[in-house]
Amino acid sequence: MNIALLGYGRMGKTIEDIAEKRGHKIVLKVSDDIENHDLSESNIDVAIDFSIPNAAFKNITTCFKNNIPVVSGTTGWLDDYEKARKICKDENSAFIYASNFSxxxxxxxxxxxxxxxxxxxxxxxxxxxxxxxxxxxxxxxxxxxxxxxxxxxxxxxxxxxxxxxxxxxxxxxxxxxxxxxxxxxxxxxxxxxxxxxxxxxxAKSRQGFALGAVVAAEYLKGKSGIFTMKDVLSDLFQN
The missing domain is CATH 3.30.360.10 (Dihydrodipicolinate Reductase; domain 2)
Known part of the structure; x- marks a missing residue:
C-alpha cells in the first residue's frame, strides 16, 4: 500500500516506521502546505493525517478532491468536521477520523x-x-x-x-x-x-496510536464512505 503522510513530526515518523515494517511504502511526506505537492504523480492509496489543527481541513479535503482516502488523527479542527464529511461524500472518497487511533x-x-x-x-x-x-x-x-x-x-x-x-x-x-x-x-x-x-x-508510547492509524488505513483502502474505529475493530474481531 502506498501511503502519504500529512504531518511529519514525531507521530508521522513513528507511523512511517510501523507502516514500513508492515510492508507498506511511504510515497509522500508533507510537512508544509499540501498544495505545494503534486498528488496526481504519487499513486497514493491512502493518506494518514497527523498535521496541525489549522492545516488539517485543507489537507484532508485536498486529498478527497484527488480521490485519496484519508485517515485523520489531528485534533482541534472539528468545527469544520461536517464540511469535511460533505466534501468526502460529494467526491465519493473515504474517511476515518478518530480522536485516538490506539x-x-x-x-x-x-x-x-x-x-x-x-x-x-x-x-x-x-x-x-x-x-x-x-x-x-x-x-x-x-x-x-x-x-x-x-x-x-x-x-x-x-x-x-x-x-x-x-x-x-x-x-x-x-x-x-x-x-x-x-x-x-x-x-x-x-x-x-x-x-x-x-x-x-x-499509553506507554506513541506506538499504539501509530499502529492503530496504519491498521485503519489498511481497512480504508479501496472503500468509499465515512467510517469509524468501531468499524475497524469489528473487522479485526471478525478476522
Missing amino acids: LGVNVFFELNQKLAGMMQGLEDYSVEIEEIHHIQKLDSPSGTAITLAQQILQENSKLKGWQLEDADEDEIPIHAKREENVPGTHTVTYDSSIDKIEITHT
Missing part, C-alpha cells in the same frame, strides 16, 4: 460507553474525567477526553455537557494536566460517599 483506547471507549449506561440510574455517583499528556500537546482537553465525555452524555440524559475544570452539577468536569514524557493517560471516575469506580487507559 486499538486499546478504542476498546476503552467501548468499556466507557457500557459503564456509563450501567451508571446512569445510580444518582449517588458523580462522574469526572482526568487526562494527562506531555507538555507539547497543543489542545486541551484532549480529543480522547472529549470523546469519553460525549459517550457518557449519550447515556445520561441528566447531564447537559462538559467543562474544563470548573463544572456545574449537571456537567462533567474534565481535568487536563500536562507533564513531561506522558504519551497519554485517561481516567473516568464515578465517586460516591460509599465507594469509587475508576477505569483507566495508560
Whole structure:
C-alpha cells in the first residue's frame, strides 16, 4: 500500500516506521502546505493525517478532491468536521477520523460507553474525567477526553455537557494536566460517599496510536464512505 503522510513530526515518523515494517511504502511526506505537492504523480492509496489543527481541513479535503482516502488523527479542527464529511461524500472518497487511533483506547471507549449506561440510574455517583499528556500537546482537553465525555452524555440524559475544570452539577468536569514524557493517560471516575469506580487507559508510547492509524488505513483502502474505529475493530474481531 502506498501511503502519504500529512504531518511529519514525531507521530508521522513513528507511523512511517510501523507502516514500513508492515510492508507498506511511504510515497509522500508533507510537512508544509499540501498544495505545494503534486498528488496526481504519487499513486497514493491512502493518506494518514497527523498535521496541525489549522492545516488539517485543507489537507484532508485536498486529498478527497484527488480521490485519496484519508485517515485523520489531528485534533482541534472539528468545527469544520461536517464540511469535511460533505466534501468526502460529494467526491465519493473515504474517511476515518478518530480522536485516538490506539486499538486499546478504542476498546476503552467501548468499556466507557457500557459503564456509563450501567451508571446512569445510580444518582449517588458523580462522574469526572482526568487526562494527562506531555507538555507539547497543543489542545486541551484532549480529543480522547472529549470523546469519553460525549459517550457518557449519550447515556445520561441528566447531564447537559462538559467543562474544563470548573463544572456545574449537571456537567462533567474534565481535568487536563500536562507533564513531561506522558504519551497519554485517561481516567473516568464515578465517586460516591460509599465507594469509587475508576477505569483507566495508560499509553506507554506513541506506538499504539501509530499502529492503530496504519491498521485503519489498511481497512480504508479501496472503500468509499465515512467510517469509524468501531468499524475497524469489528473487522479485526471478525478476522
